[in-house]
Amino acid sequence: MTDSALVIGGTRFIGRQVVEDLLANGYDVTIFNRGNHETPFADDDAVTHVEGDRTDDTDLKAAALSVTPDIVVDCVAYYPADVEAAVEIFADVDGYVYISSGSAYASEEIPKREGVTDLCDCTPEQATDDSMDSYGPRKAEGDRVVERAAAEGVNAMSVRPCIVYGPHDYTERLDYWLDRVMSYDRVVVPGDGQNLWHRAYVEDVASALRVVAERGQPGAAYNVGDRRVVTLEELVDLIADVAGTECEVVHASDRELSTADLSASEFILYRDYPHVLDTNELAALGWESTPLREAMERTLAEHRESERDGAEHDPGREAEETVLGVLDTV
Template sequence: MDTALVVGGTRFIGRHTVEELLNHDYEVTLFNRGNHANPFSDAEDVDHVEGDRDDRTALEAAALSVAPDVVIDCVAYFPEQVRIATEVFSDARYVYVSSGSAYGREEVPKREGATPLCECTPERATEDSPETYGPRKAEGDRAVREAAARGVEAMSVRPCVVYGPYDYTERLDYWIDRVRTHDRVVVPGDGQHLWHRAYVEDVASALRVVAERGDPGEAYNAGDRRLTTLEESLELIADVADTTVEIVHAGERELAAAGLSSGDFTLYRDYPHVMSTAKLAALGWDSTRIEEAMARTVAEHEGSERDGSEHDPGREAEERLLGVLDTV
C-alpha cells in the first residue's frame, strides 16, 4: 500500500483528495496547522501531523516520520513554498496544485506548454493579493520544472474554477441560492459566455492520476470535459433542484441604471476562459457527467448554511433592474 501525505487536506480540494486517496487504498497523513475543523479526526485510517508548511524543519520532520510515496500540496500559494517542498520531499512523487490563473494570455483553449504563463517578478512572488495570484501560481509551476530538472518527480495540476460540495468560496452557492429562492434571476450579458469550471471530485482524481502516471516537470489542466455557459448552468441547477427559473439578461447600460455592473456578478467573465484537458485525459482521467456533478453540488448546498451572500450584488438593485426591464 502506498503512503500519501496531503499538505492541507481538511477544507475543499484537500478534503476530497483525501477521500480519493482512501478510496484507492492509500495510507493517508494530513500535514497542516490544525486551524480548520478536521473532517477525518475520527477516521482510523487517516493520520495527522500538525505543523506550519512555512516551517522547513516541520516539513522535514513530516518527511522523515511519514516517508511518503506521494505528496499532494494543496496549499502552496507562493513559489518559495514549492521550491522548499520539492527539496524536502525529493524522494516522493510531488504534485503541486496550481491554477488556470497561471496562464498569462487570453486564448481559446489554453494549452499546457503552448499558452504562455504569467510573468512573476520577485516582488509579485511574495505579495499576497488577488492581482499576484496567477503570477505566483505560474512561478510555482516553474519551480516544479526546475525540480524535475534536478531529478525530482514533481508535477503540476492546473484546475480552472473549482466547484462542488464544501466549497468555502461560495461562488456557485450564490447562483444555487438565487435559483432556489427566486423565480427570476438577473444574468449579465446574453448568458452565453464560458468560464471553464472543474468539479472538485474530478480535481481530486486528477491529482491522484498525475501522482501515479504523470511525467516529471509536466503540468496538466483539469476541468469539466463538457463546458456549460452561465445560462445553461443555471438551467441545470433548476433541473436538479426541481424548480423553474426565468433568466433575465441585462446589458451594461441596463445594469448601470440600477447601480450595477457585470463585474458585480460572480463567475461572470466577458472573454471565454477555456482550458484543454486532452493531456490529462491521455493519462486515463475523465470527468464526472455534468448533470451528476451538479446534482451532488446542489444536494450538499441544500444541507449547508452557505448562501453565497458575500457575492450578492444586492437583490434590491436587481429588483429595480427587473422593474426597469419590465417596462421596456
C-alpha cells in the same frame, strides 16, 4: 504493501476531497497542516494527522521523515518559496504534485494549452506578495520551480484547475447561484448569458491530482476542468433542472444594469473573455470527469444541508428587482 500519501492541507474543500479520493483508492493517508480548521477526519482511523506549519522547513522535513510518503499532494503552496522547499524536501518521492491554477496563464486564448499558452511572469516583489493581483504570477512561478526540479531528477508535476466548485466550497461562489435559483423564479444573468468561465468539479480535481501523481510526466503541468464547458445561462438552467424548479433567466446589458448602479463584473462567475482550458493531456492519462448533472446533484444536495447562501457575492436582490422592472417596461 499499501502506498502512503501525504496531503499538505487536507481539511478544506479540495484538500478534503483529495483525502477521500486517496482513501477510496487504497492509500494510507496522512494530512499535514497547522490544525487551524476542524478536520472532517478526526474520527477516521484511516487518516493520520501531523501538525505543523508548511512554511517552516523544519516542520515539513519532520513530516517527510515520519511519514516517508510514496506520493505528496500539495494543496497549500501559495508562494514559489513554498514549492522550492517542497521539491527539495520530497525529492525522493514517487510523485510530488503541486496545485497550480488556470490563473497562471498570461494569454487570453481559447483554449489555453499546457506548454503552448504563455504563463505569467513573476517579479521578486510578486513572489512574496499576498494580494490576488499576484496570484497568477505566483502560481506560474511555482510551475517553473516544478519544471526545474524535474530537470534535476525530482518526480514533480503540476495540476492547473480552472475555477473549482462542489460540496464544501467555503468560497460560496456557486452557492450564490444555487440560492438565487431556488429562492426566485426570475434571476438576472449579465450580458447575453453566453459567457464562458470553465469550471472544475472538486471530485474531478482530486482524482486528477492522484492520477498525475501516479502516471504524470515529471516536469509537466496538466489542466483540469469539466470535459463539457457550459455557459453561465446553461449553468443556471442546470441548477433549476436538478433542483426541480422553474427559473427564468433574464439577460441584462451593462446599460440596463447601470439603472441599479450594477455592472456585469459584480455577478460572480461572470467573465468578459472566455476562460477555457484544454484537458486532453490529463484525459490521456486515463482521467475522466464526472457528468455535469451528477456533479450538480451532489453539489446541490450538500448545499441544501449547509448554511451557505453566497451572500457575500450578492449584488443585492433589491437592485436586481430594479433591473427586472426596467426590462419589463422595454
